[in-house]
Amino acid sequence: MIMQSHPHHHHVAVWGTALLLLGLTGAQLAAAAREHKCWTGADGVRECGDLVPPGQGGDGVSVYGSGGGKPIRQEAPTPTAEDLERVRLEGQAQAQARTQHEADDALRAKYRSEAELNAALGDELATLDRLSEIDRSNMRQQELRLDGLRAKAADLERAGQMIPPDLGADIDKADRSIRNSQAAIQEKEARKAQIRHQYAQKIERLRQLSEATQTTGQAAPR
Secondary structure, three states: OOEEEOOOHHHHHHHHHHHHHOOOOHHHHHHHHHOEEEEEOOOOOEEEEOOOOOOOOOOOEEEEOOOOOOOOEEEOOOOOHHHHHHHHHHHHHHHHHHHHHHHHHHHHHHOOOHHHHHHHHHHHHHHHHHHHHHHHHHHHHHHHHHHHHHHHHHHHHHOOOOOOHHHHHHHHHHHHHHHHHHHHHHHHHHHHHHHHHHHHHHHHHHHHHHHHHHHOOOOOOO
16 A cells, blocks of 8 residues: 655644643653654545644544554544534534424413413503503694694784794694604504514414324424
8 A cells, every 4th residue: 555644844833833732741742743643545545644634534543653563543534624514503403403492391381372372462462552552642632732832833923923932842842742652653563563473483383382292292393
């Protein structure tokens, strides 16, 4: 079998720096520097050196001491970028599964049926409706006030009198209050739509969990 040796000076420097960062002693550094590794390259040629290129050594890496002879240990091949990405995606999927499992447990602990979920939805919507009604009541009052202030300003103008600054300020204030109430009502309507969507998802998930438990005795799909 062909043996191909890699240049040592650059790899030894990198390896030595890494070991120093790990806090190894001088004796340990010397022992590590005397070691060399052999592996099968991408082209099937047996190669030796200090560092194994990513993706090579798929059949394992043999580590030899300074005295040669038999390998003193075997190491796993250096992972490729694809290997690292696969591990990352697997970890991400596991984390998502754990999160879903925790959410399912919390959902079933809080609500025992779709009826309870619908009741909770109704309560939240009713609360927002009450707050919106307060906004509408305030808006109606300010609209009446604004009508009166504008009528007063029109009377003064017809009489050829100047509109006092405080009257103009009151008109602006009433108009601003009306617009604020309108914005608050619109915001609550948007919030209601969001809540309906959230509860629809909860109801569907609770239905899946209940059906899975009743038919198979297993957990619903994550």
